[in-house]
Amino acid sequence: MKKTKKFLKIAIDSPAAAGAGTLAKSISKHYNLYYLDTGKIYRMIAYLKIKFPKKFNQNFLKKKISLIKVKNLSNKNLLSDEVGTEASIISKNKNIRKLVHSFQVNCAYNPPKNFNGSCLDGRDITYKIVPDADFKFFITANLKTRAHRRYKELKKINKKILYKNVLKSIKKRDKSDFNRKISPLKKTKDSVLLNTTKLNKRACFLKIKKIIDRKLKT
Ligand code: C5P
Numbered sequence: 001m002k003k004t005k006k007f008l009k010i011a012i013d014s015p016a017a018a019g020a021g022t023l024a025k026s027i028s029k030h031y032n033l034y035y036l037d038t039g040k041i042y043r044m045i046a047y048l049k050i051k052f053p054k055k056f057n058q059n060f061l062k063k064k065i066s067l068i069k070v071k072n073l074s075n076k077n078l079l080s081d082e083v084g085t086e087a088s089i090i091s092k093n094k095n096i097r098k099l100v101h102s103f104q105v106n107c108a109y110n111p112p113k114n115f116n117g118s119c120l121d122g123r124d125i126t127y128k129i130v131p132d133a134d135f136k137f138f139i140t141a142n143l144k145t146r147a148h149r150r151y152k153e154l155k156k157i158n159k160k161i162l163y164k165n166v167l168k169s170i171k172k173r174d175k176s177d178f179n180r181k182i183s184p185l186k187k188t189k190d191s192v193l194l195n196t197t198k199l200n201k202r203a204c205f206l207k208i209k210k211i212i213d214r215k216l217k218t
Helices: 020-031 039-051 058-066 069-074 081-090 094-110 124-127 143-157 161-178 199-217
Strands: 008-013 035-036 117-122 135-140 192-195
Touching: 008 020, 008 081, 008 094, 020 035, 020 117, 020 135, 020 199, 035 094, 039 058, 039 069, 039 081, 039 094, 069 143, 081 161, 094 117, 094 124, 094 143, 117 124, 124 135, 143 161, 192 199
Parallel strands: 008 117, 008 135, 035 117, 135 192
Antiparallel strands: none
């Protein structure tokens, strides 16, 4: 009898700049999974707030969110530190989280048919968006390493950026993401912890791949 392929769901949570996005992309490519960087949704909302402060209300957002396409989330304007900081502010809002919830759930559970499953990364993926994921990971790295990585990324789009400011904003974002009341960032008991401080991209990928392959074989 032909064995039906298992639909694979991978959920990843992590603090800012821990390497989760890069890792999630390579894992998604390897297993042909539909990838969604959920932080980009909050960044897009933050960008709209900065760009259209007067129009920014629930109805305006509802309309914009209904038009979200995953491909639009790769917009370069979403990468700045200013947008990241604003994203961590608007993401504390219960109504905003409600508005984007079904979009994320839909990407996780109903990805386009040509994919073998989905892989989402964010802050509340392992326990709120995909609580029954086949694999759950909590990716982290020490604060200075994360700040250095983000500084290098941001330097490409803004030559004037200072390391000390990037460090400050990552610290602030950590504080807010870990301590907020709604959907705080946390490592669930059933998530595998990966500290990427001393690992390069390839080593991270291989560690995660090993865990996935071991379980898939059984
Ligand atoms: O992942 P990224 O750094 O792009 O996320 C930007 C901000 O969006 C985070 O600092 C966090 O406050 C918020 N976020 C969230 N829940 C998610 C993903 C991101 O609250 N699932």
